[in-house]
Amino acid sequence: EAGVAQSPRYKIIEKRQSVAFWCNPISGHATLYWYQQILGQGPKLLIQFQNNGVVDDSQLPKDRFSAERLKGVDSTLKIQPAKLEDSAVYLCASSLSPWQANNSPLHFGNGTRLTVT
Amino acid sequence: GQQVMQIPQYQHVQEGEDFTTYCNSSTTLSNIQWYKQRPGGHPVFLIQLVKSGEVKKQKRLTFQFGEAKKNSSLHITATQTTDVGTYFCLGGSQGxxxxxxGTKLSVKP
Incomplete structure (x- = not known):
């Protein structure tokens, strides 16, 4: 099966600019996650979607980050305006069902490496 | 809030030596998953543990889930250079x- 697709792979922007990331999950996967992974740390959950609804966005900095999954398939994550501390790899993952279902491994995309200068 | 502590942060071993990484949660977990991330890559699912005291094996890898479902370990027997990477646990609890x-494993040939 095709994996989780993400684009772009790399992005360099200046602080205060805006940026958007795109994710196409594995076909049939209802659950989609966006993670932020700062160098040397574990991934941090930003938002979890179930179909086109938000399950958990408690750690999403909503003053500058937004995400949507309008048709329950593809998703976009936007940062506006970007700060230096947003430099990280942004990983998208999908699973067949929510992790709460106890049989739902996460499948990750290759990520987008964002550098804010 | 809930925390998942993982130790050690780094482990350097000689090829053929064993390796263990541990995860401890401040709350009872409903399940725990383990992932491996190669340098420059993305996390790849290894296994999920759900039951109290569960032990699962994958070739040279042994995964355990504690009786209280608050801790877990991953043990690699006789490491190989292909085992290099960072191993993460992912714990689910209270929503x-x-x-x-993560534990970053380096293996010296």
Whole structure:
């Protein structure tokens, strides 16, 4: 099966600019996650979607980050305006069902490496 | 809030030596998953543990889930250079899903 697709792979922007990331999950996967992974740390959950609804966005900095999954398939994550501390790899993952279902491994995309200068 | 502590942060071993990484949660977990991330790559699912005291094996890898479902370990027997990478646990509890900070394994041939 095709994996989780993400684009772009790399992005360099200046602080205060805006940026958007795109994710196409594995076909049939209802659950989609966006993670932020700062160098040397574990991934941090930003938002979890179930179909086109938000399950958990408690750690999403909503003053500058937004995400949507309008048709329950593809998703976009936007940062506006970007700060230096947003430099990280942004990983998208999908699973067949929510992790709460106890049989739902996460499948990750290759990520987008964002550098804010 | 809930925390998932993972130790050690780094482990350097000689090829053929064993390796173990541990995860401890401040709350009871409903399940725990383990992932491996190669340098420059993305996390790849290894296994999920759900039951108290569960032990699962994958070739040279042994995964355990504690009786209280608050801790877990991953043990690699006779490491090989292909085992290099960062191993993460991912614990689910009380509606939260949290990664440990990972253990970075390097193997000297």
């Amino acid at each position: 939260n899903l949290i990664f440990g900070k």
